[in-house]
Amino acid sequence: MTAAGTAAATALALGLTACGGTGGGSKDSSVVPVPTDPATVTGSITVLTNRTDQVQDGTLKGYAAAFNKIYPKVKVEFQGLTDYEGDVKIRMNSKDYGDVLSIPNAVPTSQYPSFFSPLGTAGELSKKYDFTEKATVGGKVYGISNIETANGFVYNKAVWKQAGITAWPTTTAAFLDDLKAIKARTGATPYYTNYKDGWPMTNWGNALGSPSCDSTANDKLVSTKEPWAAGQDLNVVDTLLHDIVHDKLSEADPNTTNWENSKNLIGTGKIATMWLGSWAVVQMREAAQKAGRNPDDIGFMPFPQQVNGAFCTVVRPDYQYAINAHSNAKPAARAWIDWYINKSGDAQKSLSISSVKGTPLPSSLQPFKDQGVRFIQLSYAKNTQVNDIDKASEVGLNAQDYPQRIVDVARGAAKGNLQDVFKDLNGKWSEAQGTIGG
Numbered sequence: 001m002t003a004a005g006t007a008a009a010t011a012l013a014l015g016l017t018a019c020g021g022t023g024g025g026s027k028d029s030s031v032v033p034v035p036t037d038p039a040t041v042t043g044s045i046t047v048l049t050n051r052t053d054q055v056q057d058g059t060l061k062g063y064a065a066a067f068n069k070i071y072p073k074v075k076v077e078f079q080g081l082t083d084y085e086g087d088v089k090i091r092m093n094s095k096d097y098g099d100v101l102s103i104p105n106a107v108p109t110s111q112y113p114s115f116f117s118p119l120g121t122a123g124e125l126s127k128k129y130d131f132t133e134k135a136t137v138g139g140k141v142y143g144i145s146n147i148e149t150a151n152g153f154v155y156n157k158a159v160w161k162q163a164g165i166t167a168w169p170t171t172t173a174a175f176l177d178d179l180k181a182i183k184a185r186t187g188a189t190p191y192y193t194n195y196k197d198g199w200p201m202t203n204w205g206n207a208l209g210s211p212s213c214d215s216t217a218n219d220k221l222v223s224t225k226e227p228w229a230a231g232q233d234l235n236v237v238d239t240l241l242h243d244i245v246h247d248k249l250s251e252a253d254p255n256t257t258n259w260e261n262s263k264n265l266i267g268t269g270k271i272a273t274m275w276l277g278s279w280a281v282v283q284m285r286e287a288a289q290k291a292g293r294n295p296d297d298i299g300f301m302p303f304p305q306q307v308n309g310a311f312c313t314v315v316r317p318d319y320q321y322a323i324n325a326h327s328n329a330k331p332a333a334r335a336w337i338d339w340y341i342n343k344s345g346d347a348q349k350s351l352s353i354s355s356v357k358g359t360p361l362p363s364s365l366q367p368f369k370d371q372g373v374r375f376i377q378l379s380y381a382k383n384t385q386v387n388d389i390d391k392a393s394e395v396g397l398n399a400q401d402y403p404q405r406i407v408d409v410a411r412g413a414a415k416g417n418l419q420d421v422f423k424d425l426n427g428k429w430s431e432a433q434g435t436i437g438g
Helices: 006-019 052-056 059-068 084-091 109-115 157-162 172-185 199-207 233-246 259-267 280-290 330-342 363-370 383-393 401-410 418-436
Strands: 043-049 074-080 100-102 147-156 273-277 298-301 310-317 320-324 374-377
Touching: 043 052, 043 084, 043 330, 052 059, 052 074, 059 074, 059 330, 074 330, 100 330, 109 320, 109 383, 147 157, 147 199, 147 259, 147 280, 147 363, 157 172, 172 233, 199 233, 199 259, 199 273, 199 310, 199 401, 233 401, 233 418, 259 273, 259 280, 273 280, 280 298, 298 363, 320 330, 383 418, 401 418
Parallel strands: 043 074, 043 100, 310 374
Antiparallel strands: 100 320, 147 273, 147 298, 147 310
């Protein structure tokens, strides 16, 4: 799971604008319906994926074999991309970006019709799937997510218990105190930033809406002049990240972090906590088990702030699957997307929330349910405007550069202080907002 940096996002936007009008080939804007007769669906499709682990361990190959029992005349091939955002960004400047792909975060919603084929109407698909509005342009849906992610802290319960902590902290101050207790009473690093890989840090932006428990937090960015003002969600979230690093509660050198190794580190109790999506729980538990540790030591806790006595966690869509507008095998591509989301069982196996409405929560989130955590689904009714302002401001709400800058300031590797950062971000956002007309 990756996200592009601000510079990459800007470069991608420029490149996409240049190639978006090329058209040609098999591109058309017709809705690609789910095939009604599998026997008539033929062709070979290439699926681009960021899940290199599922390519390597044969999971996707197994899914393709199950898919072929229903669609025997379709050949499915996978291309796992470690730098998914970067690689797909380059490929999207041509027509060769697979048949099925996860929509890169850096592609502006307004440009979806230039690169993807519509999968159905908003009225039709919104009845079956969550978050279709995030990929809706002109009443048509261009992408459907397989899973939804609750945001929170993946943590090693055994380490926290060793530090004498058994209850979730209810304030950011209490959270910092808990990390200090872990540092003082255990041999574990209290928090791990995953700074070097970058993309895990983009999840800090996904905390928007959790501190305030506000489902309209994303839409409000269109009219909020200073999103980093005191009391605003982004101020609360980014202050916590800053203070964790500033108080030396994270790894000594963020330039040496390693995502793959972080799984082993938290699984064996060498690090205690990481801010990630709920999708990560199963990966950390698998790492713990491989290391001979108890996988149940890996838990998940909500952002440390309550509203009216309740925690809130924002549930967001993961990557949304789309069809390359230039694909020559669109019926086969549509068949794969439909089968993968509805029949593969991948969401359940990964202990994730399925985007299919009415699907039960995974067992990893049962503690949230037991403790009355409120699950908030953000509205994306104004997402196109938010993206346009974000692009014009060059802030990069979903990019890694922005939280990395906060870490750099906190550890003294960059000039200024947190208030300087907030003043700069507010100024850029307000100026872009005026330009866009928010």
